[in-house]
Amino acid sequence: MAFSTIEGREKVVRAFARHADAFPWAWLPQMVDEWLGDLRSVRHLRRSTLRNYQGSVRSFCPITDPAYGWAATCEERFGAHPHPHPAQSIGRDDAGRSAAGEEGSMKRQVSYQWRLREVMATRGIFAASDLSPLLAERGIELSSVQVWRLVTQTPERLSLPVLAALCDILDVTPTDLIATRAENVAPRRTAASGGADVVDLTSTIRPKRARITPDS
Known part of the structure; x- marks a missing residue:
């Protein structure tokens, strides 16, 4: 991974940490949704930018995995247990959808x-x-x-x-x-090309040859 990528992701994580005003082990998916919603409504960032921000936070969250020893450290120093695996929820289809403005979402x-x-x-x-x-x-x-x-x-x-x-x-x-x-x-769905509901007129409707009969 390039250093520029690491530095960019670090800036995103630090910005989210300032917004959440909480230690990483206390972060919740709802905090990310709220942060992305603010960025969308106030700074008018693009959806692609918000997804990148979401991915940066998600990639940082595995440090709260019990394998890193954060659970015991938090209990010892702060008397609080870290939120279990917040990365499992951040960035999935059912999280942050309204904040990031995903296509196909419900409209009011x-x-x-x-x-x-x-x-x-x-x-x-x-x-x-x-x-x-x-x-x-x-x-x-x-x-x-x-x-x-x-x-x-x-x-x-x-x-x-x-x-x-x-x-x-x-x-x-x-x-x-x-x-x-x-x-x-719900948004309207357009039929995909080649689907079951699409009718091929060239194969189902054929022109018939006209027959001209003389007047009797």
Whole structure:
């Protein structure tokens, strides 16, 4: 192994040690996940760089193996037993996936429902025109078309003064007007070439020769 490689890995391990603020025998896979997540969100490092960092820490962790005598030394000096084989968990498919942003991971899909018209009906207000003077009383001047769109359509942008006025008129909270929903969505998988679900049109569909018959 080249000295430059060793020096690079040493810098990575020291950087992680400063983040974990713990001795190597107390390191946990969760600490690596947290560290990689910070690097991803704050420094915007590439996934390949994060994998290399992960590998550097994993290659250092075998020093906590009982064969090196760390267990007895830690018990004697610190009264604590080193975490058993942390390298077994760091860097596997089920560890650090969210922090490193691995391809194919679950995505979070967020949606919302605008319930103004429904809430208005429960308060006996059925026409958008009835809402205009109530908004005007609270300093919200909107045209009849704007009020109609506010009632009948789902707004993509909504000012806080308008939302506050609607909550006051209807005596509700923002959560009554906006119903949110969040769920995990698996990424779409593309069919691999040559798979069982791929149909070869050249072998299954053949053109038929046309037959022309004279008019009788």
